Each structure stands twice: as structure tokens, then as C-alpha cells.
Amino acid sequence: MNASLPTAQAYHPGCFSDASQYQQWRTYAIKTRAGDSDYCTDCTRAYQHQMIKQCRCLHAKTRFFVDCDGYTEGRRPVSERLVNCKKKGRR
Numbered sequence: 867m868n869a870s871l872p873t874a875q876a877y878h879p880g881c882f883s884d885a886s887q888y889q890q891w892r893t894y895a896i897k898t899r900a901g902d903s904d905y906c907t908d909c910t911r912a913y914q915h916q917m918i919k920q921c922r923c924l925h926a927k928t929r930f931f932v933d934c935d936g937y938t939e940g941r942r943p944v945s946e947r948l949v950n951c952k953k954k955g956r957r
Contacts, residue, residue: 879905880922902947903928906940914940
């Protein structure tokens with residue numbers, strides 16, 4: 867029996883439809899530097915609520931802020947961002 871295990875490349879957060887969509891986001895995020903809030907930076911309140919209802923949101927405590935240009939940015943709580951920094955070796 868040759869059962870294939872999920873690989874790191876196949877991983878995707880529940881709020882993405884599939885690994886391909888997540889990989890595409892990562893490709894562009896590298897260019898724009900999403901920051902410590904990672905993919906939540908590009909989320910919206912409406913999409914977050916939809917994902918919470920479907921039990922697909924991993925960071926339901928993310929809050930959204932509108933900058934002076936009218937752009938919305940999702941920011942995870944500091945406690946969740948510090949976990950990401952530790953994983954990336956920054957703390």
C-alpha cells in the first residue's frame with residue numbers, strides 16, 4: 867500500500883480553497899511582504915465572517931483597520947504574531 871501523506875507544499879489554511887490558491891497568494895505576498903499577520907493581512911471582515919461560519923478561519927481574533935488611503939488591513943493579535951516569529955526564527 868502506497869498511501870501518500872500530505873506534504874508541506876500541499877498544505878493550505880482552511881480559508882483558501884486549495885493548496886494552489888494558497889501558493890499563488892504566497893508568491894505575490896513575498897513581493898509585497900505581508901508582515902507578521904501573514905495571509906490575514908489581505909482578508910476582509912466579510913470574508914472572515916464567512917470563514918468563521920464555515921469553521922474555516924484559523925485566526926478569528928484578527929481585527930481589521932482602514933488606513934488613510936482607505937485600504938483595509940487585517941492584523942492578528944500580537945500573541946498570535948509572536949508565535950509566527952518564533953517559527954520563522956525571529957524571536
